[in-house]
Amino acid sequence: MTARGRAILGGLSLIVLAALSYWSAADLPVGSLRQPGPGFLPRVLAAALAVLAALHAWRGQVEAEPGETQQRPVILVLGLMLAWGALLTLLGFLPTTALLLIGLMRLVWQVPAARAALYGSAAALGLWLLFVKLLGVSLPAGLLA
Amino acid sequence: MRLDRRGVLAGMAALPLAARAQDKYPSKPLTLVVPFDAGGGTDQVGRAFAEALKAQLGQPIAVQNIGGAGGAVGLTRLSGMAADGYTLGMGGGFLVSASLRGALKLPANEFSHLARLSQEAFVLGVPAASPLKTMQDFLAAARAKPEAVSIGTAGAGALTHLAAQALGDAAKAKLNIVHFAGGAKLLTAVLGAHADAGVFSQVEVLPQLNQPNGVRVLATFTRAPSAKLPGVPTLASLGLGGVPEGPWQGVLAPKGLPGPVRAVLAGAVAKAQSDPQWLAFLDKNGLAPSPLTGAAYDTFLEDEVKTIGALLKAVGLSQ
Amino acid sequence: MTPFDGLLHGLLVAVQPLHLGFCLLGVLVGTAVGVLPGLGPAATIALLLPATYRLDPVAAAIMLSGIYYGSQYGGSTTAILVKVPGESSSLVTCYDGHEMARRGRAGAALAIAALASFAAGTLAILGLGLVAPLVGRIALAFGPAEYAMLMLLGLVLVARLGQGPVVPALIMVVLGLMLATVGQDPVSGLERHTFGIQELIDGIDLVPVFLGMYGVAEVLAQIERREPPPRPVPTGRLWPSREEARAAVPAAARGGAIGFVLGVLPGGGATLASIAAYLAEKRFAAGRDRLGQGAVEGVAAPEAANNAAATSAFVPLLTLGIPANGVMAMILAALTLHGLRPGPQLVTQQPDLFWGVIASMYVGNLALLVLNLPLVGLFVQLLRLPYAALGPLILVTCLIGAFAVTGHAGEAVLAVAFGALGHGLRKLGFEPTPLVLALVLGRPFEEALRQALQLARGDATVFLTKPIAAVLLAAAVLALVAPLLLKARPRHG
Numbered sequence: 001m002t003a004r005g006r007a008i009l010g011g012l013s014l015i016v017l018a019a020l021s022y023w024s025a026a027d028l029p030v031g032s033l034r035q036p037g038p039g040f041l042p043r044v045l046a047a048a049l050a051v052l053a054a055l056h057a058w059r060g061q062v063e064a065e066p067g068e069t070q071q072r073p074v075i076l077v078l079g080l081m082l083a084w085g086a087l088l089t090l091l092g093f094l095p096t097t098a099l100l101l102i103g104l105m106r107l108v109w110q111v112p113a114a115r116a117a118l119y120g121s122a123a124a125l126g127l128w129l130l131f132v133k134l135l136g137v138s139l140p141a142g143l144l145a
Numbered sequence: 146m147r148l149d150r151r152g153v154l155a156g157m158a159a160l161p162l163a164a165r166a167q168d169k170y171p172s173k174p175l176t177l178v179v180p181f182d183a184g185g186g187t188d189q190v191g192r193a194f195a196e197a198l199k200a201q202l203g204q205p206i207a208v209q210n211i212g213g214a215g216g217a218v219g220l221t222r223l224s225g226m227a228a229d230g231y232t233l234g235m236g237g238g239f240l241v242s243a244s245l246r247g248a249l250k251l252p253a254n255e256f257s258h259l260a261r262l263s264q265e266a267f268v269l270g271v272p273a274a275s276p277l278k279t280m281q282d283f284l285a286a287a288r289a290k291p292e293a294v295s296i297g298t299a300g301a302g303a304l305t306h307l308a309a310q311a312l313g314d315a316a317k318a319k320l321n322i323v324h325f326a327g328g329a330k331l332l333t334a335v336l337g338a339h340a341d342a343g344v345f346s347q348v349e350v351l352p353q354l355n356q357p358n359g360v361r362v363l364a365t366f367t368r369a370p371s372a373k374l375p376g377v378p379t380l381a382s383l384g385l386g387g388v389p390e391g392p393w394q395g396v397l398a399p400k401g402l403p404g405p406v407r408a409v410l411a412g413a414v415a416k417a418q419s420d421p422q423w424l425a426f427l428d429k430n431g432l433a434p435s436p437l438t439g440a441a442y443d444t445f446l447e448d449e450v451k452t453i454g455a456l457l458k459a460v461g462l463s464q
Numbered sequence: 465m466t467p468f469d470g471l472l473h474g475l476l477v478a479v480q481p482l483h484l485g486f487c488l489l490g491v492l493v494g495t496a497v498g499v500l501p502g503l504g505p506a507a508t509i510a511l512l513l514p515a516t517y518r519l520d521p522v523a524a525a526i527m528l529s530g531i532y533y534g535s536q537y538g539g540s541t542t543a544i545l546v547k548v549p550g551e552s553s554s555l556v557t558c559y560d561g562h563e564m565a566r567r568g569r570a571g572a573a574l575a576i577a578a579l580a581s582f583a584a585g586t587l588a589i590l591g592l593g594l595v596a597p598l599v600g601r602i603a604l605a606f607g608p609a610e611y612a613m614l615m616l617l618g619l620v621l622v623a624r625l626g627q628g629p630v631v632p633a634l635i636m637v638v639l640g641l642m643l644a645t646v647g648q649d650p651v652s653g654l655e656r657h658t659f660g661i662q663e664l665i666d667g668i669d670l671v672p673v674f675l676g677m678y679g680v681a682e683v684l685a686q687i688e689r690r691e692p693p694p695r696p697v698p699t700g701r702l703w704p705s706r707e708e709a710r711a712a713v714p715a716a717a718r719g720g721a722i723g724f725v726l727g728v729l730p731g732g733g734a735t736l737a738s739i740a741a742y743l744a745e746k747r748f749a750a751g752r753d754r755l756g757q758g759a760v761e762g763v764a765a766p767e768a769a770n771n772a773a774a775t776s777a778f779v780p781l782l783t784l785g786i787p788a789n790g791v792m793a794m795i796l797a798a799l800t801l802h803g804l805r806p807g808p809q810l811v812t813q814q815p816d817l818f819w820g821v822i823a824s825m826y827v828g829n830l831a832l833l834v835l836n837l838p839l840v841g842l843f844v845q846l847l848r849l850p851y852a853a854l855g856p857l858i859l860v861t862c863l864i865g866a867f868a869v870t871g872h873a874g875e876a877v878l879a880v881a882f883g884a885l886g887h888g889l890r891k892l893g894f895e896p897t898p899l900v901l902a903l904v905l906g907r908p909f910e911e912a913l914r915q916a917l918q919l920a921r922g923d924a925t926v927f928l929t930k931p932i933a934a935v936l937l938a939a940a941v942l943a944l945v946a947p948l949l950l951k952a953r954p955r956h957g
């Protein structure tokens with residue numbers, strides 16, 4: 001994509017966001033200067049975003065960062081992290097976190113399986129000791145309860 | 146707020162245990178859910194009461210804070226927990242309010258209300274240097290011109306807001322009601338004379354009394370005069386009725402407590418309410434003991450739903 | 465009692481073995497909480513509050529305050545090393561702190577952060593002891609009108625914070641303000657942009673946003689490269705050079721002064737102070753042209769400011785009984801548990817508490833310096849870890865930090881979502897900092913603006929007739945138009 005193309009893409013997506021936000025705040029009363037209502041600022045912000053986004057799409061230039069990029073590992077990381085959020089209460093902190101660490105090391109950073117398993121479990125145990133034992137944060141115990 | 150291991154356990158273990166637990170209740174530790182973050186007023190009342198109740202039941206009681214959305218998050222969570230007598234919760238005026246406003250998607254009677262515990266007193270405070278020296282001055286200024294007197298609250302929809310609205314209605318005056326995010330910011334605005342007056346909990350202003358730059362109290366909202374504020378008139382004595390007296394706290398459980406369990410709990414709660422340490426705690430924090438149970442409590446709750454509902458409608462915040 | 469007698473008396477209270485022990489415990493926990501991203505002092509104090517039930521009130525107050533100012537020391541560590549702020553008050557330290565680390569000066573950056581924190585912290589305590597009653601009145605001079613203009617000035621400056629073109633920065637400010645409107649509007653009580661989700665009623669918490677946009681997005685940026693850029697390796701000597709120290713001293717002094725004043729204001733606190741200090745450096749520092757490219761001033765000023773603010777935040781609490789921020793509200797709650805209600809009489813009625821807490825801060829700050837300087841060498845070694853180990857650890861710590869805010873898995877999901885958003889925005893040429901800072905300033909700005917208008921019964925000239933508000937408004941206007949005017953004329957060296 002060209003530098004102009006990236007600016008146009010960014011500008012247009014923000015204009016869509018501005019429209020959505022305006023729609024979401026449409027029911028809120030605007031109020032008056034004497035008693036400004038909850039709908040006032042959201043509307044002003046939506047309008048400001050639309051104007052600025054249009055300006056960005058019209059004149060902006062966004063140079064790509066140098067170097068080749070790949071989006072597959074990015075999506076993989078986001079997916080693994082969401083899985084942590086979904087499984088945390090069910091399985092408990094220790095197993096879920098160990099699995100996430102092993103998954104990240106093996107699938108994203110291509111660490112050999114045995115080493116990933118060893119480091120992942122050890123790190124999860126360390127984090128558990130640090131947060132739960134030392135700092136008293138309540139994290140779900142799940143299966144190990 | 147945090148997912149307490151004990152809380153989760155109590156929830157998971159509830160079903161098989163419910164039958165057996167009835168033989169000899171209580172046979173294991175209890176959890177008291179406080180639907181606010183640690184440190185707030187309801188949290189302190191809950192912790193103090195848990196201590197008193199523990200002595201009666203002979204089992205430890207763990208306090209679990211689940212805050213958010215004015216108590217709605219914690220109460221919703223509590224309503225889904227087992228009604229086996231091992232999970233209790235703190236309720237109060239905020240429950241009625243959250244339910245009527247729609248943040249809590251349950252009516253107030255979807256819980257087993259065990260007892261009312263305590264009552265906090267609202268007061269009307271003005272800056273010490275204010276030209277409004279008495280409640281008569283306040284009323285005269287407020288009636289002279291609409292919105293001539295500004296009165297701060299601890300947040301829109303908070304009980305202080307409803308009380309300010311009711312005060313204006315009773316006085317037949319239109320007050321300029323301004324909302325602040327919490328009692329601390331309200332106190333700052335009144336101390337700095339940015340707002341003309343404010344609705345406070347009695348305990349918030351006690352350290353500010355008789356100070357050159359402190360707060361003067363014009364009236365208390367409770368029906369009986371306050372022992373801590375000698376010489377300060379009550380709203381009722383000035384002919385101003387229908388104004389909420391202040392927040393109250395109560396103890397409750399998920400709906401559907403088994404009869405025998407409820408009986409044991411009710412007895413323990415009643416005895417705990419005369420615990421000397423509990424009474425000392427209330428006194429130290431400017432709270433009044435206000436035990437109420439059974440049918441009288443149910444009637445009180447129905448009245449609360451009606452009066453709070455009417456006030457919320459008046460300020461445009463009911464669902 | 466004169467302030468001098470008071471401090472002496474307080475010192476005697478503070479060095480009692482019990483109090484000393486809880487002071488050290490507090491700063492130790494505070495350091496850990498500060499270093500770990502997401503886990504903040506307010507949440508930690510809430511966790512420990514029940515445990516203080518059985519302590520004597522002075523010991524409880526000493527320990528809890530230690531957690532607060534201790535956390536301000538640790539917050540910069542991860543900001544410098546891996547560009548993930550440990551606390552929101554170290555957000556701006558990411559800019560120059562991490563840039564320094566990338567140039568091999570991680571050790572110097574960490575040492576400067578610790579030394580600036582110590583210097584500002586100790587001087588602020590002196591200020592706290594000597595001028596507390598005087599400064600306390602400042603808090604009361606700031607009503608909604610003054611506060612609204614202060615926030616406006618902050619927002620204007622935030623938009624001009626980065627190096628790049630102004631339109632994308634303004635877009636980020638607007639997006640941040642939009643996020644700040646999510647939740648229940650405190651002025652009307654109506655819900656905005658919550659889509660019926662109960663957990664959104666209290667608004668979007670800052671922690672998952674900054675963990676996502678810095679921590680997660682930073683790792684994503686690393687792994688999307690087929691050929692990762694060279695990792696920073698510590699070079700040269702570990703400690704600051706003479707030139708670095710020379711630049712840091714005036715910056716720390718400026719930052720400390722700004723922090724002390726802003727910490728006193730209700731709702732001010734360490735985050736606002738660090739932002740303001742950084743922005744002041746951008747205008748006034750001798751090396752302002754290097755700011756953002758690893759300038760020492762960009763570390764010294766905000767780190768001095770957040771420590772000074774964490775100390776001066778005690779002023780309104782101890783002299784007026786008003787908690788200036790969430791952490792102070794927690795400490796107030798701890799005192800209330802013991803039946804102590806701080807108010808104007810605290811200093812005369814509870815001299816042990818008043819002077820004991822203040823003096824314990826000296827002890828605590830000294831302990832923090834002794835604790836933190838040796839840690840510098842250890843932390844720098846973290847940079848030698850292979851990224852295959854560091855990357856996953858950063859991601860997991862971000863998840864835990866977000867989860868710990870409320871104990872809902874939803875907060876962790878939010879951090880992932882903001883990670884994806886931050887990554888996408890960066891690819892489209894947007895820098896996340898103005899968004900995060902606008903999120904911090906947005907709510908108090910809107911609240912104060914509306915309260916001010918309502919108190920003035922709709923008279924918008926209130927912002928011009930109140931002197932403090934007028935000065936702040938003039939500064940905001942100047943900050944907005946001055947760069948445009950300067951652009952029109954050729955710039956003088």
